[in-house]
Amino acid sequence: MSITAEDVKAALAAVIDPNTQKDYVSSKSVKNIKVGDAGISLDIELGYPARSQLAAIRADITRALSALPGAGTVDVNVTSKIISHTVQRGLKLMPNVKNIIAVASGKGGVGKSTTAVNLALALAAEGAAVGILDADIYGPSLPMMLGISGRPETTDGKTMEPLENHGLQVSSIGFMIDPDEPMVWRGPMVTQALQQLLDQTNWRDLDYLIVDMPPGTGDIQLTLSQKVPVTGAVIVTTPQDIALLDARKGLKMFEKVGIPILGVVENMSTHTCSNCGHTEAIFGHGGGEKMCADFGVEFLGALPLTMAIREQTDSGRPTVVAEPDGPVARVYKDIARKVAIKIAEKAKDMTSKFPSIVIKND
Numbered sequence: 001m002s003i004t005a006e007d008v009k010a011a012l013a014a015v016i017d018p019n020t021q022k023d024y025v026s027s028k029s030v031k032n033i034k035v036g037d038a039g040i041s042l043d044i045e046l047g048y049p050a051r052s053q054l055a056a057i058r059a060d061i062t063r064a065l066s067a068l069p070g071a072g073t074v075d076v077n078v079t080s081k082i083i084s085h086t087v088q089r090g091l092k093l094m095p096n097v098k099n100i101i102a103v104a105s106g107k108g109g110v111g112k113s114t115t116a117v118n119l120a121l122a123l124a125a126e127g128a129a130v131g132i133l134d135a136d137i138y139g140p141s142l143p144m145m146l147g148i149s150g151r152p153e154t155t156d157g158k159t160m161e162p163l164e165n166h167g168l169q170v171s172s173i174g175f176m177i178d179p180d181e182p183m184v185w186r187g188p189m190v191t192q193a194l195q196q197l198l199d200q201t202n203w204r205d206l207d208y209l210i211v212d213m214p215p216g217t218g219d220i221q222l223t224l225s226q227k228v229p230v231t232g233a234v235i236v237t238t239p240q241d242i243a244l245l246d247a248r249k250g251l252k253m254f255e256k257v258g259i260p261i262l263g264v265v266e267n268m269s270t271h272t273c274s275n276c277g278h279t280e281a282i283f284g285h286g287g288g289e290k291m292c293a294d295f296g297v298e299f300l301g302a303l304p305l306t307m308a309i310r311e312q313t314d315s316g317r318p319t320v321v322a323e324p325d326g327p328v329a330r331v332y333k334d335i336a337r338k339v340a341i342k343i344a345e346k347a348k349d350m351t352s353k354f355p356s357i358v359i360k361n362d
């Protein structure tokens with residue numbers, strides 16, 4: 001008896017994607033099944049970037065299909081395709097940007113920018129086209145963290161090209177101002193400047209744009225969350241009570257404006273002494289996880305307080321590029337994968353499929 005496409009589907013329904021914990025049929029990843037005399041061929045289309053996982057996934061599926069009696073040769077082609085997902089009601093997606101991820105914190109100095117750059121680099125390392133916007137107007141740190149200096153080029157005098165390093169497209173108010181000059185911004189000026197920075201940068205076909213939000217939960221953050229079409233937000237906090245209290249406010253702010261929380265990252269979770277190896281929870285323990293349990297959101301992961309993270313980030317080579325296979329980069333990559341999968345599971349954006357309806361009163 002020869003194998004049918006249904007047999008192939010049934011076999012695939014028993015193979016679990018280790019990243020999503022779902023089988024490939026229910027995640028709708030299976031495309032183009034072809035069964036012939038020579039064997040089976042099919043495509044697996046993942047909704048998240050997974051360059052480092054492709055070979056293992058291909059091997060898993062090939063093994064399962066080869067076990068079918070009379071399977072012949074099995075040819076599995078695994079790729080990723082990132083699509084746009086829904087944003088706040090009433091907002092339109094930006095052209096050339098599929099998904100915007102806001103990285104926010106309730107309190108300053110908790111490591112929001114460090115997390116944002118490493119998250120962006122981890123997504124890029126998995127093959128996604130990634131940009132990062134430094135919306136931290138009071139302390140734009142991305143130029144330094146990504147080792148970029150200089151001014152963006154403009155070809156038409158109205159828009160500017162993003163600067164690039166480590167495979168990321170970057171735009172920052174820091175490229176436009178003198179780092180030694182204090183900036184005095186009033187609220188409306190800040191939101192206007194950020195909106196311009198976002199809209200007037202010529203982003204080139206981004207799967208993800210990470211927005212490093214200004215710290216806090218005031219007017220600026222609220223206006224931004226209402227105006228920028230965001231797919232989801234990541235909240236960064238340290239485990240100490242005061243930071244958690246502010247992080248809870250941040251979480252509520254996003255909920256209020258209809259932006260889903262993708263999860264919480266706990267930074268400076270523990271510190272391991274480089275002399276004696278003793279590990280201490282300097283800022284307390286378990287706060288991030290408790291907050292996630294209280295709000296029903298996902299705990300994405302915890303980063304230690306280490307000298308290496310600070311040195312690498314401050315010298316323009318964040319950990320994910322400085323030590324891509326080290327334990328800290330692994331945590332950032334895990335967080336990035338969880339974020340990408342959470343986004344992939346969200347509803348598809350359909351607004352681009354609808355024509356704009358214009359009512360004219362002639």
Ligand SMILES: Nc1ncnc2c1ncn2[C@@H]1O[C@H](COP(=O)(O)OP(=O)(O)OP(=O)(O)O)[C@@H](O)[C@H]1O
Pocket residue numbers: 105107108109110111112113114115136139141215267268303304305306307309310311313314
């Ligand atoms: N896990 C960590 N271990 C050690 N140092 C860290 C860690 N995370 C961040 N830092 C360092 O702490 C400082 C502040 O980090 P960062 O600029 O990312 O914070 P932030 O929350 O974005 O601050 P701001 O509110 O000013 O925007 C930086 O010097 C950074 O290198």
